């Protein structure tokens with residue numbers, strides 16, 4: 575059966591329920607301290623094939639379980655349980671459109687920020703049209719925020735947990751306050767890290783460059799995908815530290831993530847990048863990404879899970 579977004583079904587603690595009936599107590603560690611780990615998993619509808627494809631599901635569950643392990647959450651769910659819940663809830667909503675699916679392990683009960691249990695799960699599909707404005711823009715004007723990205727020495731950006739997004743928040747709020755769409759963070763060593771909810775790439779002399787996974791970034795699945803596609807297209811790829819001034823002089827730049835796919839960066843700190851429009855390489859990588867994610871490229875079908 576189809577439901578309105580306000581009454582969509584979500585998977586919550588083992589049951590499929592109306593989203594309005596999924597209640598978490600206000601004293602739970604997830605409510606009080608953001609003690610949860612999560613994934614935003616993209617799904618693409620292929621109308622010709624009448625199929626909905628989830629993108630790199632196993633990689634998302636691998637990262638979710640690593641996040642849970644690093645925070646020592648006592649998780650009772652296996653990757654297979656997660657996958658079953660994911661498929662069941664999408665089918666229950668009969669979705670035939672692009673989705674971003676939020677799959678979250680959270681610490682419930684009446685403990686504190688130090689609790690390791692009870693851990694439970696919800697899976698909430700979000701129709702793509704409803705993701706935030708920052709993610710739906712055609713191109714982004716960015717600033718380098720004065721806030722530093724969290725680091726592996728204090729709150730690791732490798733862990734995708736709710737609490738980490740307060741670092742993203744202060745950077746994003748500063749950017750918007752000052753008239754930009756979003757921000758780029760430098761890391762504790764003054765080198766480029768990433769955006770508040772995305773990874774950064776630039777193109778220099780035909781080579782696709784991105785910071786290393788040890789430069790204070792999330793181990794992004796889209797980042798890994800872009801590197802793979804760029805390599806397969808015969809482009810040069812470099813994972814290396816990136817200086818601030820390189821941002822101002824690169825040929826093309828984009829931010830990438832499951833929510834924003836590949837979105838061109840048109841300027842950084844008001845320095846115009848290239849001719850101020852989406853670059854050619856950015857465009858061809860984005861097209862290749864969409865072709866793969868929608869099930870139109872036979873070579874990459876191992877990345878897709880058909881829901882129906």
Ligand SMILES: Cc1ncc(COP(=O)(O)O)c(C=O)c1O
Pocket residue numbers: 614742768769770771772773791792793794795796797830831832833
């Ligand atoms: C801080 C941060 N970096 C990068 C990404 C991109 O990661 P992915 O490509 O796995 O969605 C995200 C989005 O989840 C993020 O929040």
